[in-house]
Amino acid sequence: MTPPETTATDGEVEHQHAIKESADLLRFATAGSVDDGKSTLIGRLLLDSKAIFEDQLESVESTSKSRGYDYTDLALLTDGLRSEREQGITIDVAYRYFATPNRKFIIADTPGHVQYTRNMVTGASTADLGLVLVDARQGLTEQSRRHAVILSLLRVPHLVLAVNKMDLVDFSEDVYNRIHKEFTSFATKLSIPDLEIIPISALLGDNVVTRSEKMPWYSGPTLMHHLEHVHVASDRDLVDVRFPVQYVIRPKSDEFHDYRGYGGQVAGGVLKPGDEVVVLPSGMTSKIAKIDLFDKEIGEAFPPMSVTVHLEDDVDVSRGDMIARVNNAPKPSQDIDAMVCWMTNEPLRPRQKLAIKHTTRTGRAMVKDVQYRLDVNSLHRDQETKELGLNEIGRVQLRTTMPLLCDPYSKNRTTGSFILIDEATGVTVGAGMINSGT
Template sequence: MDLLRFATAGSVDDGKSTLIGRLLYDSKSIFEDQLESVEAASQARGTEYTDLALLTDGLRAEREQGITIDVAYRYFATPKRKFIIADTPGHQQYTRNMVTGASTADLAIILVDARKGLSEQSRRHATIASLLRVPHVVLAVNKMDLVGWSEDVYNAIYKEFTEFAAKLDIPDLTAIPMSALLGDNVVDRSINTPWYGGTSLMHHLEHVHIASDRNLQDVRFPVQYVIRPQHSEARDYRGFAGQVSSGILKVGDEVMALPSGMTSTIAAIDGPSGPLESALPPMSVTIRLEDEIDISRGDILCRAGNHPEPTQDLDATLCWMDSDALTPGRKLGLLHTTRMARALVKDIAYELDVNTLHRNPEATELGLNSIGRVKLRVTTPLLIDDYADNRSTGAFILIDEATNRTVGAGVVREH
C-alpha cells in the first residue's frame, strides 16, 4: 500500500477537526478507550453529541476555546491506502503552523462553511497550498445540512473558489459537498445530495493518483549519516544512510558524490527489513558503494549527467515565523536537506498579500506569519534545485543562531 499525506485547512469553525474525527471514526481507526475518553470529554462540555473534533484537538487551550492551535498529526489506514493527516489551524496568527503541515502534503483539504461562503482564510490557505505546490486540492463545502443541502449554495461557492484558484497554480481541484458532523459524503455517499455526481471524500482519498507527482527522473540522495559498525563481523561495512528525495536508485547504478564530484557504483542498498534491489522516494535506506569515497553528512548522491549546480545566491519565497521581524542585513543559520550553512539576507523584493495576491515592493521587513520574496547569500555553496522541480531539495529553513529557534521556511524559486 502506498502512503498519502494530506492536510486540512480552512477558517475557524469550518469543521476541520470534526472532519478528521469523522474520518477516523467511520473508518474504524480509533480504539474504544479513545472513543470513551472523547465521549466523556463531550459530556463534560455539555454537548448533546460526541464531539469527534476532540480526537485531534488535544491541547487544553484548544478544547477550552474550541479551536485548533497546534498541528495535530494522525495516522490511519484502510485496506487500500495508508494515511497521515495534518490538522492545521485556521487562525491567521497560526499561518506558520499551516505552512508546516502542508509542506510535505500530497493533498490539501480546504474546508468552507456553506453558510458563510469563501473567507479570507480560505483564500489564504489556497494560496499557501499553491506556493508549496501541493499537487491535489479538495474543496470541501461543509455544513451543507445547515443550508438545506442547497445545490445553488454549493455551486456559488464552487464558482467563486475556482475563479480565485485560476490565479494560482493548482493542477488538480475536486469539490465535495458534505456534513462532517453527520458524516454525509465523508466516508459514504449521501442520499441528501442526489444532484452531486462525484464520490465521497474517503473514496477520493483512496483513489487519487499520486505516483506521478513524485520526481522519479532527478536522482537526489542527501547523506544523513555514515554507518561504520565497530564490531568485528561487520568491520568492513561502510554505508551512507538517508532518505531518497527523488529519482530511483538501483544496485549497479553509477552515482556521483557532490560536492567532491567523485563517481562510483552502487554495490548494495539496505532497507529496514534487509537488502533491496532499488529505492525510490520517500524510502529511507543505506547505500553502499563499490569504491572508498570520502562522503560525509550533507553530501548528495546523484547522477553524473544530472546534478544540481552549487550556488551561494538564492531567490526564495519565505514564510517568516518569528515575532522579531526579518530585515535586510540579518544573519541566520540555514538548513538545507542535511547541510548547514550561514545566510545573509541581502534584500526583500516584496511582501505578498496572500488574500488578494497583491505584491508590495515597498516592504522593508517581514513580520510574523508574513510571506514574501527574499534574496539570500550563503557562506557555503549549496546543492539546491528549484522547488518547482524538487520539493525536497528546493526547500530550506532558517534558524536563529543565538536561540536555535526555527524562524523561517523557504522555497527556492531561482538560483
Template structure:
C-alpha cells in the same frame, strides 16, 4: 499499502476538527474508551450531540475557545491506504502552523461553511497551498445540512472557487459537498444529495493518485551518516546512509558526489539486513560505492549527467515564524536536507500579501507569519533544485544562530 498525507485548512468554525473526528470514528480508528470520554465531555458541556472535534483539539485553550491553535497529527488506515492527517489552524495569526503542517502534505483539504461561502481565510489557505505546491486540492463544502442540502448553494460556491483557483497553480481540484456532523458524503454517499454524482470524501482520499507526484527523474541522495562498523564481521564495510529525495538508484549506476565532483559507481544498496536492487523516494537506505571517495554528511549523490545546482546564492519564498523580524544583512543558519551552513540575508525583494497576491516591494523586513521573496548568501555551496521540481531539495529551514530555534522556512524559486 501506500500512505497519503493530507492537511486540513479552513476558517474558524468551518468544521475541520469535526470532519477529522468523523473520519476517525467512521473508519473505526477510535478506541471505545476514547469515544466514551468524548461523549461524556460533550454531555457535560450541554451538547445534545457528540462533539467530534474533541478527538483532535487536545489543548485546553483549544477546547475552551472551540478553535484549532496548533497542528494536530492523527493517523488512521483503511484496507486500501494509510493516512496521516495534519489538522492545521485557520486563523491568520497561526499561518506559520498551517505552513508547517501543509509543507509535507500530498493533498490539501480546504473546508468552507456552506452558509458563508468562500471567505478571505478560505482564499488565503488556497493561496498558501498553491505556494507550497501541494499537488492535490480538495474543497469540502461543509454544513450542507444547515442549507437544506441545496444544490444551488453548492454550485454557487463551486463556480466561485473554480474561478478563483484558475489564478493559482492548482493541478488537481475536487469539490465535494458534505456534512461532517451527520456524516453525509464523508465515508458513504449521501441520500440527502442525490443531485451530487461525484465520490464521497473517503473514496477520493483512498483513490487520489500520488505516485506520480514524486520526482523520479532526478537522482538526489543527501548523505546523512557514514556507516563504518570497524568490526571483524564487517571489516571493510563502508556505506552512506540517507533518505532518497529523488530519482531511482540502482546497482551499477554511474554517480557523482557533490560538491567534490568525484565520480564512481554504486556497488550495492542495503536496506535493513538485506541488499536490494533499487531505491526510490522516500526510502531510507545505505548506498555502497565502488571507489573509496571522500563522502561525508551534507554531501549529495546524484546522477553524472543530471546534477543538482551547487550554489551559494539562494532565491526563495520565505515564511517567517518568529516575533523578531527578518532584515537585510541578518546572519543566520540554513538547514538544507542534511547540510547546515551559515548565511546572510542579502535582500528582501518583496513581501507577499496572501489575500490579494499583491507584492509590496517597499517592505524592508518580514514580520511574524509574513511571506516574502528573499535572497541569501551562504558560506558553502548547497545542492539545490527548484521547489516545484523537488520539494525536498528545494526547501530549507532557517535557524537563529544564537538560540538554535527555527525561525523561518524557505522554498527555492
C-alpha cells in the same frame, strides 16, 4: 514448445512491494477558517473508519454531555491541548494516523487562525493533498483563500475543497454551485494541478464516508473514496537522482569491519547498483556497488525510501554531501532566490545573519534583499516593504557561506526547500522555497 516459466526476482518483488507501500500512504493536511469544522471532520473520518478505541469514544461522549451538547463533539478527538479544548479551536498542528483496507493516512490538522499561519505551513509542507474546508453558510472567506494560496505556494499537488455544514443550508444545490463557481474562478490564478470540490456534513457524516441521500444532485465521489483513490505515486520526481547523505555507517563489529555505507532518504530519481554517480560538492565519481534496505539488499531505491548506498570506490563522503547522476547533478549555489514564510515576531530584514539547513547540510546565510511581500489574499506584490513580519510570505535573496546543492522547489520539494534558524536560540524562524540558485 512450451516457454519456460518465469518468476519475479527478489529485486523485482521488493520494487513492487516498495511501490505499493509508497502509493498506499497518503499525507494530507486540513486547512480553512476558524469554525469551518476541520477537527470535526477528522473526528468523523477516524470514527467511521473504526480508528477510535471504545474508551476514547466514551470519553468524548461523556465530555459532550457534560457540556450540554445533544450530539457527540468529534472535534475533541483531535484538539489535544487544554487551551484548544477550552476555546474550541486548533492551535498546534495535530497529527493523526488511521487506515482503511485500501490505504494508510497521516493527517495534519492545521489551525485556522491568522496568527497560526506558520503552523499551517509546517503541517502542509510534507502533504500530498490539501483539504480546505469552507462553511456553506459563509462561503469563501479571507482565510480560506489564504490557505489555498499557501497550499499552492507549497506545491501541494492535490487540493480538495470540502463545502461543509451543508445540513445548515438544507443541502442546497444552489449554495454549493455558488461556492463551486467562486472557488474555481479563484483557483485559476493559482498553481493547482488537481482540484475536487465535495459537499459534506462532517457532523452528520453526509458524503464523508458514505454517500448522502440528501444530496442526490451531487454525482461526484465521497470524500473518503477520493482520499483512497487519488493517485500520488507519480507526484514524486523519479528522473533526477538526489540522495542527500545523512550518516556514514561504519559498524564497530568485527563481523562488519569492511562495511561502509551511506544512509539517507532518496529525495529524487531511481538508484540502482551499477549506476555511475558523482558525490557533491567534491565532484568525485564512482559506481553504486549495492543498496541495502534494513538487513537486505535491494535492486533499486526511489523516493521516499530510506536506504544505505554502497559505492565501489573509497571516496570521501560525509554528512551533508549529495549523491547524484554524473550528467544530471544539481549546480552548487550560494546566491539563493526564494519565497520565505517568516515565523517569528522579530522581522526579517536585509543584512540579517541566520543559520540555514538544507536537506542534511547546515551552514550560515545572510539576507541580501527582501524584494517584495506577497499579499496572500489578493496576490498583490508589495515592493515597498523591505521586511517580513510574523506569518508573512515574501521573496528574499540570500547569500550562503557554503554552496547548497539545490533544485527549484517546483521541481523537487525536498532539495528545493530549507529552514532558517536563529543562531542564538536555535529556534526555527523561517521556511523557504527555492526559486533558483546561482
